Amino acid sequence: xxxxxxxxxxxxxxxxxxxxxxxxxxxxxxxxxxxxxxxxxxxxxxxxxxxxxxxxxxxxxxxxxxxxxxxxxxxxxxxxxxxxxxxxxxxxxxxxxxxxxxxxxxxxxxxxxxxxxxxxxxxxxxxxxxxxxxxxxxxxxxxxxxxxxxxxxxxxxxxxxxxxxxxxxxxxxxxxxxxxxxxxxxxxxxxxxxxxxxxxxxxxxxxxxxxxxxxxxxxxxxxxxxxxxxxxxxxxxxxxxxxxxxxxxxxxxxxxxxxxxxxxxxxxxxxxxxxxxxxxxxxxxxxxxxxxxxxxxxxxxxxxxxxxxxxxxxxxxxxxxxxxxxxxxxxxxxxxxxxxxxxxxxxxxxxxxxxxxxxxxxxxxxxxxxxxxxxxxxxxxxxxxxxxxxxxxxxxxxxxxxxxxxxxxxxxxxxxxxxxxxxxxxxxxxxxxxxxxxxxxxxxxxxxxxxxxxxxxxxxxxxxxxxxxxxxxxxxxxxxxxxxxxxxxxxxxxxxxxxxxxxxxxxxxxxxxxxxxxxxxxxxxxxxxxxxxxxxxxxxxxxxxxxxxxxxxxxxxxxxxxxxxxxxxxxxxxxxxxxxxxxxxxxxxxxxxxxxxxxxxxxxxxxxxxxx
Numbered sequence: 001x002x003x004x005x006x007x008x009x010x011x012x013x014x015x016x017x018x019x020x021x022x023x024x025x026x027x028x029x030x031x032x033x034x035x036x037x038x039x040x041x042x043x044x045x046x047x048x049x050x051x052x053x054x055x056x057x058x059x060x061x062x063x064x065x066x067x068x069x070x071x072x073x074x075x076x077x078x079x080x081x082x083x084x085x086x087x088x089x090x091x092x093x094x095x096x097x098x099x100x101x102x103x104x105x106x107x108x109x110x111x112x113x114x115x116x117x118x119x120x121x122x123x124x125x126x127x128x129x130x131x132x133x134x135x136x137x138x139x140x141x142x143x144x145x146x147x148x149x150x151x152x153x154x155x156x157x158x159x160x161x162x163x164x165x166x167x168x169x170x171x172x173x174x175x176x177x178x179x180x181x182x183x184x185x186x187x188x189x190x191x192x193x194x195x196x197x198x199x200x201x202x203x204x205x206x207x208x209x210x211x212x213x214x215x216x217x218x219x220x221x222x223x224x225x226x227x228x229x230x231x232x233x234x235x236x237x238x239x240x241x242x243x244x245x246x247x248x249x250x251x252x253x254x255x256x257x258x259x260x261x262x263x264x265x266x267x268x269x270x271x272x273x274x275x276x277x278x279x280x281x282x283x284x285x286x287x288x289x290x291x292x293x294x295x296x297x298x299x300x301x302x303x304x305x306x307x308x309x310x311x312x313x314x315x316x317x318x319x320x321x322x323x324x325x326x327x328x329x330x331x332x333x334x335x336x337x338x339x340x341x342x343x344x345x346x347x348x349x350x351x352x353x354x355x356x357x358x359x360x361x362x363x364x365x366x367x368x369x370x371x372x373x374x375x376x377x378x379x380x381x382x383x384x385x386x387x388x389x390x391x392x393x394x395x396x397x398x399x400x401x402x403x404x405x406x407x408x409x410x411x412x413x414x415x416x417x418x419x420x421x422x423x424x425x426x427x428x429x430x431x432x433x434x435x436x437x438x439x440x441x442x443x444x445x446x447x448x449x450x451x452x453x454x455x456x457x458x459x460x461x462x463x464x465x466x467x468x469x470x471x472x473x474x475x476x477x478x479x480x481x482x483x484x485x486x487x488x489x490x491x492x493x494x495x496x497x498x499x500x501x502x503x504x505x506x507x508x509x510x511x512x513x514x515x516x517x518x519x520x521x522x523x524x525x526x527x528x529x530x531x532x533x534x535x536x537x538x539x540x541x542x543x544x545x546x547x548x549x550x551x552x553x554x555x556x557x558x559x560x561x562x563x564x565x566x567x568x569x570x571x572x573x574x575x576x577x578x579x580x581x582x583x584x585x586x587x588x589x590x591x592x593x594x595x596x597x598x599x600x601x602x603x604x605x606x607x608x609x610x611x612x
Contacts, residue, residue, distance in 0.1 A: 021120050021121070021230075022227070022228065022229045022230075023056055023119070023120060023122060023227070023228045024054050024055050024056060024225055024226065024227045024228075025055060025056050025057050025058065025059060025225070025226055026049045026052075026055050026057075026058045026059070026085075026223055026224070026225055026226075027058075027059050027060075027061070027191060027211055027223060027224040027225070027226050027235075028042075028045065028058060028059070028060040028061070028214050028223045029060060029061040029062060029063065029092075029166075029192075029193030029194075029211045029212075029213060029214060029223075030061075030062070030063040030092065030193050030194065030196055030213035030214055030215060030217075031060070031063070031064055031076065031213075031214040031215050032063055032064075032065065032066045032094065032213075032214075032215045032217065033064060033065045033066065033072050033073075033075050033076040033079065034065050034066035034067060034069070034071075034072040034075070035066045035215055035217065036216075037215075037216060038066070038215045038216075039075070039079060041214065041215055041216055041221070042076075042079050042080075042214060042215070043079060043082065045214060045222070045223050045239075046079065046080070046082050046083055048238065049083065049085065049223070050082075050083065050084045050085075052225075055085060055225065056085065056119070057085050057086040057087065057088065057117070057119075058083055058085050058086070058087040058088070059087070059088050059089070059124065059126065059164055059191070060080070060087060060088070060089040060090070061090060061092070061126070061164050061165065061166050061191060061192060061193040061211065062089075062090050062091050062092025062093075062094075062095060062128075062129075062130065062165075062166030062193050062194070063091075063092035063093065063094040063095060063166065063193060063194070063213075064076045064080075064089065064091065064092070064094075064095055064106075064110075065094060065095050066094055067094065067098050067459070068091075068094060068095045068096060068097065068098045068099045068100075068105065068106075069098070069100065069105070070100065070101070070105045070109075073095065073105050073106060073109045073110075074109055076109070077109040077110060086117075088115040088117055088124065088126060088164075089110050089115070089126075090113060090114065090115065090126040090127065090128050090129075090164060090165065090166060091103070091106045091113050091128050091130045091166065092129075092130050092166035092167075092193060092194060093129075093130045093131065093136060093137075093138070093166065093167070093194070094130075095130055096128075096130030096131060096132045097130070097131065097132075097133070097135075097136070098418075098435065099132055099133070099331075100346070100369050100371060100394035100418055101328075101329060101346040101369050101394070102132050102133075102292075102307055102328075102329030102330065102331045102346045103128075103130075103132045103307070103329060104328065104329045104346060113128035113130075113144075114126055114127050114128055114144055114147065116151055118159075121158070121159055121160055122159070122160050122161075122162060122228065123155055123159050123160065123161050123162070124161075124162050124164065125148070125151060125161065125162070125163050125164065126163075126164035126165065127140055127144050127148060127163075127164075127165050127178070128140070128141075128144060128165075128166075129165045129166050129167040129172050130166060130167075131586075131602075132292055132307060132331065133292050133331055133420065133465065134292055134548065134549065134586050134602060135504070135505070135547035135548050135549050135564065135586070136547040137167070137171055137172070137173060137545075137547055137564060138165070138166065138167030138168075138171050138172035138173070138194075139172060139173050139174060139585060139586065139602065140165075140172060140174055140175075140177065140178055141290040141307075141602075141603070142288060142289065142290065142603050142604065143289065143290065143308070145174075145177050145178070145181075148178065148181055149181055152181045152182070152184055152185055155185050157185060157186060158186065159185070159186060160186050160188045160228075160259075161182065161185055161186055161187045161188065162187075162188055162189050162191065162228075163178075163182055163187065163189070163190045163191065164190075164191045164192075165178075165190070165191075165192055166192065166193050166194055167192060167193075167194050168192045168194060168195065168201070168203075168208065168210060169190060169192070169203040169204075169206075169208055170201075170203060171194065173564055173565060173566075173584050173585065173586070174584040174585060174603075175203070175204075176204070176267075176268040176269075176270050176584075177270060177584070179203070179204055179206055179268060180267040180268055180270060182206070182263075183205075183206065183263045183264065183265055183267065184265065186262070187206060187263050188207070188228075188233065188259050188260060189207050189208075189209055189233060189259075189260075190203065190206055190207065190208040190209070191208075191209050191211065191226075192208060192209070192210050192211070193210070193211055193213070194210070195210045196212060196213035196217060196218045196221070197210060197212055197213075197218070197220075198210065198211060198212050198220075198224070198235075198237060198254045198255075200255060204268055205263060205264045206263055207260050209235060209255065211223075211224050211235075212224065212237055212239060216240070216247070219241060219242045220237075220239060220240070220241045220242070220250070221239050221240055222237050222238050222239015222240060222250070223237070223238060223239065224236065224237050224238075225238060231258055231259060232256065232257065232258055232259060233255065233256075233257060233258075233259050234253060234255065234256045235253070235254060235255040235256075236251065236252065236253045236254070237250070237251070237252055237253075237254060238250075238251050270584075271581075272583040272584070272605075273580070273581060273582065273583060273605075274580060274581035275580050276577075276578050276579060276580055276581075278570065278577050278578070278579045278580070278612065279579050279580065279609040279610065279611060279612060280609055280610040280611070280612055281580070281607065281608075281609050282596060282608040282609055282610060283317065283318045283607075283608045284318075284605070284606070284607045284608070285314075285318040285605075285606050286603075286604055286605050286606075287304060287306065287312060287604030287605070287606065288604050289306035289307070289308060289310065289604045290306055290307040290308065290602060290603065290604060291304060291305070291306060291307065291588065291600060291601075291602055291603075291604050292307050292331055292602065293305065293331070293332070293333035293373065293588070294333070294588040294589040294590075294591050294598070294600055295588075295591060295598050295600055295606065296333060296334055296335070296336065296591070297591050297592060297593035297594070297598055298336055298355065299594070300315060300316065301313065301314045301315040301316050301318075301321065301593075302314055302591075302593055302598055302606075303334055303336070303341060304600070304604075304606070305326070305330045305332075305333070305334055305343060306330070306604065307329055307330065307331065308329060308330075309325060309326040309327060309328050309329050309330045309345055309347075310323055310324070310325055310326070311323060311324045311326055311330075311334065311341070311343050311351075311353070313341075313355070313358060314606075316593075318606065318608065321358070322357065322358030323358065324343075324351070324353060324358055324360060326343055326345040326347075326349070326351060327345060327347055327349065328345040328346050328347030328348075328349070329345065329346045329347075330343065330344070330345050330346065331346060331371055331420075332344045332345075332370050332371065332372060332373055332374055332391075333373040333374060333422070334374055335373075335374040335375055335376045335389060336355060336376070337376035337387040337389060337403045338387060338403070339354070339355050339356065340352055340353065340354065340355060340361070340403065340404075341353040341354075341355050342374055342376070342389045342403070343374070344370030344374060344391055345369075345370060346369035346370065346371065346394075347369070348365055348366050348367050348368050348369055348370060348393075349363050349364065349365050349366075349370075350363065350364045350366065350370060350389075350391060350401070350406065351363045352403075352406060362405075362406060364401070364406045366391070366393065366399065368393040368394055368395050368397065369393060369394040370391055370392070370393055370394075371392060371393060371394045371418050371419060371420055372390075372391065372392025372393070372398075372419040372420060372421065372422070372423060372432070373421060373422040373423070373467075374389060374390065374391060375389070375390040375422065375423050375425055375430075376388065376389050376390075376403065377390070377425045377430075377444070379400075379402075379409065379444075379445075381402050381407075381409055386402055386403060386404060387402075387403035387404075388400050388401060388402055388403060388409055389401050389403050390423050390425070390430060392419025392420075392423060392432060392434075393418075393419060394418045394419075395413075395418070396413065396414075396415030396416050396417050396418065396419060396434050396435075396436065397411055397412065397413045397415070397419075398411065398412045398415070398419060398423065398430070398432065398440075398442065398447075399411045400444075400447060409447075410446060410447030411447060412440075412442050412447045412448070412449065414440055414442075414449050414452070415432075415434035415436055415438065415440055416434070416436040417434040417435030417436030417437070417438075417459070417462070417464065418434060418435045418464065419432055419433075419434050419435075419464070420434075420435065420464050420465055421433055421463075421464060421465060421466060421467050421468070422467045422468075424468055424470055424475065425444065426470065426472060426475075426489060427444075427472075428443065428444050428445065429441050429442060429443060429444050429450060429489070430442050430444050431468070431470075431475055431489070433462060433463040433464045433466065433468075433477070434462070434464055435459060435462050435464045436457075436459070436462070437454055437456065437457040437458050437459055437461065437462045438452050438453070438454045438457065438462075439452060439453045439454060439463060439477065439487070439492075440452050441453075441489075441492055450492070451491065451492030452492065453487055453492045453493075453494070455479065455483060455485050455494065455497050456479060456481055456483070458481075460480060461479050461480050461481040462479070462480070463477040463478065463479050463485075465480075465505050465549055466478045466479070466505045466549070467505075467549075467551055467589075469507065469508060469509040469516075469551070470489070470509075471509065471513035471530070472489070473488075473489055473490075474486050474487065474488060474489060474495055474530075474531070475487050475489055476507070476509065476516060476530070478503045478504065478505050478506070478507055478518075479503075480504070480505070481499070482499050482501075482502050482503050482504070482521065483497055483498065483499045483503065484497065484498055484499075484501055484503045484507070484516070484518060484528075484533070485497040485498075486530070486531070486533065495531070496532060496533040497533075498533045500533075500535070501518045501520055501524070501526045501528065501535075501538075502520040502521050502522065502524060503518050503519075503520060503521070504519065504520065504521040504546070504547055504549065505549035505550075506518075506519040506546075506548060506549055506550045506551075506552065506561065507519065507551075507552060508551050508552025508553060508554070508559060508561070509530060510530075510554055510559070511554045513530060514529070514530055514531075515527055515528065515529070515530060515536065516528040516529070516530040517552045517559045517561075517571070519546065519550075519552065519561060521545060521546065521547060522544065522545045522546065523540060523541045523542060523543065523544065524538060524539065524540060524541060525538070525539045525541055525571065525576075526538045526539075537574055539574070539576070541576070543563055543565065543567070546563050546564050546565075547564065548562065548563060548564035548586045548587065550562050550586075550587060550588065550589050551589040553589065553590050553591075553592075555570070555590065555592075555597060555611055556611035557572055558570035558571060558572040558577070559571040559572070560579070560590050560597075561587070561590075562582070562586070562587015562588060562589070562590070562599065562601065563586075563587055564586045564587070565581075565584065566581055566582050566583045566584050566585050566586070566587055566601055567580075567581050567582075567587070568580050568581075568582060568587055568590070568599055580599070580607065580609075582599060582600075582601045582605050582607055583601055583603055583605050585601040585602040585603035585605070586601060586602040587599070587600075587601050587602075588600045588601060588602065593608070595610065596608055596609065596610050597609055597610070597611070
């Protein structure tokens with residue numbers, strides 16, 4: 001009798017070990033700290049979670065803040081620290097798009113932008129799909145893809161995987177790089193935010209669940225409780241629903257189904273380069289790190305700076321000559337003045353580096369994240385001809401430093417928002433936009449304000465991300481409200497403004513200054529009279545929604561630009577030609593390097609080519 005009891009006990013023990021146990025966790029998303037009443041709403045949800053003894057932990061799938069400022073993320077961290085459970089968190093696009101520190105604010109407040117958590121027979125993995133500065137939509141950077149591959153390779157086949165990311169997979173341009181790894185093991189579900197609604201969808205044969213937003217931006221808001229049992233997956237919303245002008249509490253289960261028994265292990269096609277034989281490909285290479293600015297060509301090669309803060313110098317054969325660690329994330333394109341390189345980091349340091357050797361000659365701390373693209377210009381300073389470097393910061397200050405010894409020449413603090421774009425130097429003035437919704441014209445010798453301009457003083461519709469184009473007399477801007485504006489450089493007055501072209505931050509000026517090329521936010525391309533704003537020709541395209549901010553360059557008589565899909569397009573004589581596909585990542589602005597051209601993308605792939 002004892003032997004029978006002992007055998008049954010062993011059978012029960014091994015059965016319990018072989019099959020997953022019941023587990024509940026709370027799933028928050030899109031809490032948007034900084035938005036109206038979001039703090040009190042989140043605190044109420046935290047209190048409810050704390051009072052639920054059967055909730056084991058909490059996962060938040062991003063848009064933790066409204067605009068990604070340090071203050072908002074710090075406040076979100078304080079609020080979430082009231083949880084009496086472990087919580088795991090990843091950023092969303094609202095946490096990264098307007099970052100002052102290249103995404104470092106999130107890491108410094110929450111420890112990391114990715115996570116892995118193992119409990120019982122379950123493994124929970126989260127990645128960051130938010131893009132720093134480079135428009136809307138989602139993307140998983142190569143550094144996190146590599147990390148995910150390492151995690152997947154370490155997981156036993158019988159362990160169940162639950163994957164979390166902010167954007168829906170079909171809004172992430174390189175989604176297949178993630179799913180091709182996840183489908184190798186026992187994936188049971190993909191959980192996403194962003195849409196502020198409860199939805200289920202199959203993505204390439206994989207189950208995806210979107211969760212309702214935690215803040216009161218929509219008719220229904222709240223959080224979900226996910227229950228995992230041996231055979232089933234159940235998702236229940238606890239929140240509030242709008243009835244007329246008030247909200248009332250609601251509780252309902254919207255998913256209760258058996259777990260998927262398995263997923264198709266066959267990977268999706270992941271071709272990373274296509275040469276359409278329209279240009280002469282000279283060389284191609286991978287830096288293997290995220291770039292948010294295009295490379296800087298020089299007579300012997302080019303410079304590239306990664307988001308994580310490494311400055312690389314490559315020769316004409318795309319061989320690495322030297323590299324420098326800048327000590328913090330970097331969103332600023334470096335600049336060359338004479339035989340010196342100047343680079344700035346969000347840590348607030350400006351570096352002067354010998355172009356030939358990579359030796360750091362000197363550095364200067366300015367106690368504010370450096371966020372603009374750097375510019376050099378000639379100046380007479382202390383009765384001698386020299387070079388100066390312009391540096392814009394997160395607090396809206398524009399500095400001019402003498403290049404040889406980094407002596408301050410002047411600073412301007414008229415702007416009250418972050419300077420992100422490229423300050424445009426013209427003869428005796430510099431023009432730049434800031435995230436306070438204004439554009440400023442500063443005297444180049446004194447740093448004093450000449451004029452300021454805006455067609456729409458609104459943070460969300462600022463021209464601060466747009467790299468403007470100019471013919472010296474007029475300057476053109478594109479705003480997120482889809483408007484294109486032409487402004488008189490001398491007076492700061494609007495020459496024309498139009499919302500007819502559904503524009504985004506992607507446009508360019510022909511070499512003769514007569515034609516403005518505009519890539520719309522969705523499926524259109526326009527050639528416009530630069531001085532009048534009148535349409536010359538419009539084309540319907542099929543590239544879908546494209547929020548990739550990129551300058552359009554004239555190369556060999558063609559207007560050339562990259563799409564967020566990684567395709568590079570040429571437009572000439574009212575015809576479009578696909579030049580090459582550089583990989584599923586946002587194409588950066590094409591740059592001229594002597595007689596050749598440099599194309600690059602956000603994943604650090606570089607292509608050197610010439611025109612046929």
